[in-house]
Amino acid sequence: MDTNALVEGILGGNRRALARAISHVEANTAAGREVLARLYARTGHAQVVGITGSAGAGKSTLVGAIAREQRKRGRTVGIVAVDPSSPFSHGAILGDRIRMQDLTSDDGVFLRSMASRGNLGGLSEAATGVADLLDAAHFDVVLIETVGAGQDEVEVANAAGTTVLVANPGGGDEVQSMKAGLMEVAQIMVVNKADLAGADTAMTQLRALLSIADLGPWVPPILKAVARTAEGVPELVDAIDKHQEFIRGSEHAHEERRKHAQRQVIAIARAILHREALSTANASGAIAALVEEVAERTRDPRSAAEELLETVRREWASQGERE
Amino acid sequence: MTTQARPIRVLIAKPGLDGHDRGAKVVARALRDAGMEVIYTGIRQTPQMIAEAALQEDVQVVGLSILSGAHLELFPRVVQELKSRGVDDVLLFAGGIIPNDDVDAIRTIGFQGVFGPGTDTNDIIAFVRDNAPNRA
Ligand SMILES: Nc1nc2c(ncn2[C@@H]2O[C@H](COP(=O)(O)OP(=O)(O)OP(=O)(O)O)[C@@H](O)[C@H]2O)c(=O)[nH]1
Ligand SMILES: [Mg+2]
Numbered sequence: 001m002d003t004n005a006l007v008e009g010i011l012g013g014n015r016r017a018l019a020r021a022i023s024h025v026e027a028n029t030a031a032g033r034e035v036l037a038r039l040y041a042r043t044g045h046a047q048v049v050g051i052t053g054s055a056g057a058g059k060s061t062l063v064g065a066i067a068r069e070q071r072k073r074g075r076t077v078g079i080v081a082v083d084p085s086s087p088f089s090h091g092a093i094l095g096d097r098i099r100m101q102d103l104t105s106d107d108g109v110f111l112r113s114m115a116s117r118g119n120l121g122g123l124s125e126a127a128t129g130v131a132d133l134l135d136a137a138h139f140d141v142v143l144i145e146t147v148g149a150g151q152d153e154v155e156v157a158n159a160a161g162t163t164v165l166v167a168n169p170g171g172g173d174e175v176q177s178m179k180a181g182l183m184e185v186a187q188i189m190v191v192n193k194a195d196l197a198g199a200d201t202a203m204t205q206l207r208a209l210l211s212i213a214d215l216g217p218w219v220p221p222i223l224k225a226v227a228r229t230a231e232g233v234p235e236l237v238d239a240i241d242k243h244q245e246f247i248r249g250s251e252h253a254h255e256e257r258r259k260h261a262q263r264q265v266i267a268i269a270r271a272i273l274h275r276e277a278l279s280t281a282n283a284s285g286a287i288a289a290l291v292e293e294v295a296e297r298t299r300d301p302r303s304a305a306e307e308l309l310e311t312v313r314r315e316w317a318s319q320g321e322r323e
Numbered sequence: 324m325t326t327q328a329r330p331i332r333v334l335i336a337k338p339g340l341d342g343h344d345r346g347a348k349v350v351a352r353a354l355r356d357a358g359m360e361v362i363y364t365g366i367r368q369t370p371q372m373i374a375e376a377a378l379q380e381d382v383q384v385v386g387l388s389i390l391s392g393a394h395l396e397l398f399p400r401v402v403q404e405l406k407s408r409g410v411d412d413v414l415l416f417a418g419g420i421i422p423n424d425d426v427d428a429i430r431t432i433g434f435q436g437v438f439g440p441g442t443d444t445n446d447i448i449a450f451v452r453d454n455a456p457n458r459a
Contacts, residue, residue: 015378015379015408016378016408016409016410019378019379019380019381020381022381023329023332023381023458026329027329085360086355086356089355089356089357089358090330090358091330091354091355091356091357091358091359091360091361092330092355092360092361093351093352093355093361093363094360094361094362094363095362095363095365097362097363097364097365097376098363098364098365101364101365101368101372104364104372104375104376104379105369105371105372105375110379111376111379112379112380113362113380115330115360117330
């Protein structure tokens with residue numbers, strides 16, 4: 001399929017075109033970038049929701065439950081489930097469909113599994129792009145599942161309009177560690193597995209953390225859910241709607257859109273810069289010698305890094321002159 | 324601007340009613356360790372679910388694992404569901420318990436690889452690497 005076929009297919013509801021375009025965006029091909037550029041004006045209709053939290057928190061089960069609730073409300077749902085690639089083999093086993101089997105037979109749902117591919121900040125760019133494709137394909141709701149473990153995942157959360165942080169009872173330490181970054185990007189907190197002991201304690205801990213967080217005009221609600229039985233899920237969907245109204249309809253709408261756009265532009269620019277600088281540095285062959293010097297302690301890492309960047313700047317400047 | 328190398332994407336599914344997925348998981352892990360992205364759907368998949376997952380995940384390869392003996396009934400239906408969705412360029416392979424007498428029939432409907440119990444996973448990896456269609 002060429003880019004015209006992809007663009008027209010997506011706008012016309014062709015699922016195969018959508019699936020192909022997602023592969024292009026995921027691999028950051030020229031065709032993928034062109035499709036995104038052409039479709040961007042057709043996005044902005046979907047509510048894009050990030051679901052994040054630690055491994056095993058019940059994110060996939062919750063995403064399935066949210067999707068079912070949204071279907072009951074007559075909305076179509078696109079889902080992106082991101083799992084880490086193996087740092088050794090670069091392969092991945094993507095098993096999120098297991099918890100959403102029934103949704104596979106529903107025309108109003110499209111589910112795509114994505115491996116993080118450890119690609120230099122490119123995950124956030126890719127996940128944002130895939131969400132945009134689903135948005136342009138007229139899905140009313142886009143759900144992005146990521147494990148909330150590192151910078152990449154925080155950036156994926158940033159790509160969403162509304163981010164839901166999933167915590168568990170008895171995860172006192174886990175709740176503590178969430179302070180680092182995730183608290184600030186989540187607009188809704190949910191204690192999942194509330195059928196287990198300790199849910200109220202976890203809610204109290206979250207409340208205490210929120211009370212010292214640096215909040216804007218939106219105060220994140222703290223909810224309870226049992227994803228397995230869908231208990232608390234209608235209330236969660238109500239809370240998501242409320243936040244979407246806040247970012248779209250309220251006096252804050254323009255400011256929220258601007259902040260969101262700024263986060264996206266900066267995240268993508270950072271990813272491109274990172275990739276291009278490293279690729280120039282690698283091509284120049286400067287890294288190996290500098291690394292050797294640091295390993296031998298004949299040079300300190302900071303000055304080696306500066307020297308490396310100086311090489312990159314010189315290389316870019318001479319490329320500029322040649323053009 | 325560089326384009327990242329794309330790992331081969333493979334769907335591993337278990338059609339039919341048998342609930343043993345040990346073999347399917349061994350294959351999934353072996354392909355993962357060989358650098359592929361494996362979408363594992365779990366047990367008791369209908370042909371529609373398998374074909375729809377293959378479409379949505381845009382995989383190059385679909386591997387079916389079956390122990391129940393219903394392969395001659397289910398595999399043609401998977402092929403048909405794939406075709407009706409326009410998914411006509413995936414590499415198909417099958418594993419599990421498939422009597423020798425049935426292998427030809429399964430190859431004829433498009434399964435290029437048929438692997439019995441005790442197959443070395445390296446053979447499956449090599450088969451997938453050598454035959455997976457390229458994606459432009
Ligand atoms: N008791 C209880 N268990 C749950 C609940 N929700 C999910 N689980 C279980 O928690 C386990 C992990 O669920 P998943 O939905 O796969 O969790 P996840 O966060 O997507 O996991 P990863 O994607 O691997 O990080 C499964 O065994 C679920 O059945 C719940 O509300 N209560
Ligand atoms: Mg999951």
